Amino acid sequence: MKRYTYILFVLMIAFVAGCSSEKQANQNKEKEDKTNEQVDVDKGLLSVKLTLPASMFEGQDIDQVIADAKNEGIEVTKNQDGSLTYKMSKAQHKKMMKEMKENIVKNVEETKNSKDYASIKDITYNDDISEFTVEVDKAAYENSMDGFVALGLGMSGMMYQLFNGVDPNHYKVTIYIKDQASQKVFDQIVYPDALKEKSNQQ
Incomplete structure (x- = not known):
């Protein structure tokens, strides 16, 4: 799990860069872009779903990112918009x-x-x-x-x-x-x- 946590901190750096680029883009699309940049967390009764936007994976080998997460026992789904949805137990999330x-x-x-x-x-x-x-x-x-x-x-x-x-x-x-x-x-x-x-x- 420590390797997965490290991956998330690498993604944090990408998130900072993504935010910076987004705010310098067309101001008329700011609200829409901001929505697309959001991290979506869905806490169910037994599991937690975490959806990370595509911008957080720019410059990375997406297949390797998925493989690393799966090696930690976490289900990963690649969405049509390029985002990834991670599904883990509440214990794993904790x-x-x-x-x-x-x-x-x-x-x-x-x-x-x-x-x-x-x-x-x-x-x-x-x-x-x-x-x-x-x-x-x-x-x-x-x-x-x-x-x-x-x-x-x-x-x-x-x-x-x-x-x-x-x-x-x-x-x-x-x-x-x-x-x-x-x-x-x-x-x-x-x-x-x-x-x-x-x-x-x-």
Whole structure:
């Protein structure tokens, strides 16, 4: 199952790229395109169906993606629009979500301890990965590129919620940037709103 979870995180990167391309496309088709980009999760009594849009598989060997999932005991159906529908037991889905969360936590710990982000002193999060609080040395943070950490946290949180069945029209991840010395929040970033705002500025 760990290999399958890794595949999902690779798909997350493709999802980010897909969102960026979509928002630079024809604005008149934005609503329709957004619908096509959604991850659809159907939680039944005994199983979970997860449909991923075709855009998440661009540049990948689709047959290999299907084979990898089937090797994990997961049923896969290729749809006419290029999307893939994964059918798994609730136990498999629960295990997948657990491993996704463990990967997010691992990445958070690595970021906190990395010398590459000297201004970041601590990162905490809530149970459903919808909120992160990043404690920083404010002066050092504002004079660095460490703010990019928020993007990674936001995308991880959004993908976690999507795969967990949160409504694609209502999911969000809030990043609070807090000054460690004063314990005051001086910035707040909300995803996916921040992605839309950035796109509109381009």
